[in-house]
Amino acid sequence: MTLLCVPLVGRTVEEMKIDAAAAAAAGADLVEIRLDYIEGFRPREDLPRLLHSCPLPVLVTYRPNWEGGRYDGDDATRFETLYLAMELGVDYVDIELKVADKFVGFLSGNKPDKCKLIVSSHNYESTPSCEDLANLVARIQEVGADIVKVATTATDIVDVSRMFQVMVHCQVPMIGLVMSERGLMSRVLSPKFGGYLTFGILDATKTSASGQPTLEELLDIYNIRCIGPDTKVLGLIANPVKQSKSPILHNKCLQSVGYNAVYLPLLADDLARFLDTYSAPDFSGFSCSLPFKWMQYIVAMNMMLLLSQ
Numbered sequence: 001m002t003l004l005c006v007p008l009v010g011r012t013v014e015e016m017k018i019d020a021a022a023a024a025a026a027g028a029d030l031v032e033i034r035l036d037y038i039e040g041f042r043p044r045e046d047l048p049r050l051l052h053s054c055p056l057p058v059l060v061t062y063r064p065n066w067e068g069g070r071y072d073g074d075d076a077t078r079f080e081t082l083y084l085a086m087e088l089g090v091d092y093v094d095i096e097l098k099v100a101d102k103f104v105g106f107l108s109g110n111k112p113d114k115c116k117l118i119v120s121s122h123n124y125e126s127t128p129s130c131e132d133l134a135n136l137v138a139r140i141q142e143v144g145a146d147i148v149k150v151a152t153t154a155t156d157i158v159d160v161s162r163m164f165q166v167m168v169h170c171q172v173p174m175i176g177l178v179m180s181e182r183g184l185m186s187r188v189l190s191p192k193f194g195g196y197l198t199f200g201i202l203d204a205t206k207t208s209a210s211g212q213p214t215l216e217e218l219l220d221i222y223n224i225r226c227i228g229p230d231t232k233v234l235g236l237i238a239n240p241v242k243q244s245k246s247p248i249l250h251n252k253c254l255q256s257v258g259y260n261a262v263y264l265p266l267l268a269d270d271l272a273r274f275l276d277t278y279s280a281p282d283f284s285g286f287s288c289s290l291p292f293k294w295m296q297y298i299v300a301m302n303m304m305l306l307l308s309q
């Protein structure tokens, strides 16, 4: 089962505690505490307060600014804080691949068994080739990760297919996410491709990366708990597509007739490229809207021509 994780991005401990309670009430499986978001964070006082009676399992992330986070201090203090979190019983700690070797050395075998180490890599510009992604995954595995995490950026919706290909072949638990609106599919279809975890935010003001859906959308619109390897993918291909109410309507219909499929908003830039990339039988039906409607006529005319020959 793919876990649903709510990132906590409050600026104070109190705000995070309120959001952790909201995440539990909304049906999340765990929370990610982004320590780098807390203003004036004091590890020894704030960490025990944050973890005390937290209603859900906890992933702790203390993201430095050189990897897209807000922490601008040194690694030594950061490593000590992450180790303190482990001692206090957190379930997961996230460390960036660039310093993972150093961190594993710092731990020198003292990581509590209960705590899983997530080694992460972020690319805020693009999504590399399948080969480069696979090499990245291998490097993360080598460093001793319990869970591999790769977050890239989609400049075109077809980029997501490379992440899926790498995820299905990964031999260890993997979190594979593609940021930006064009990458939404990677977040919703995570259970179809064996993703260990996917992020859902509490509301639009509480994002920790671009393209994150809300937890409510994942649960109530896309019915993510029912998505699995056999789920068919349907959707609306359009640009823009965010405004469409189609996913709400179609997913309700699919659920009401018990058909194992999910209907997604698909923000595409080139229809032919999209159809060429997502041609596997599981991507089994699409609606088409502006600016691609004219393409339907060309396809229909080609078919008529073929039939008449």
Ligand SMILES: O=C1C[C@@](O)(C(=O)O)C[C@@H](O)[C@@H]1O
Pocket (backbone or CB within 6 Å): 007, 032, 034, 061, 094, 120, 151, 177, 179, 199, 208, 209, 210, 212
């Ligand atoms: O590394 C990740 C993944 C993420 O960037 C995302 O794309 O959802 C969100 C971050 O909070 C988390 O630390």
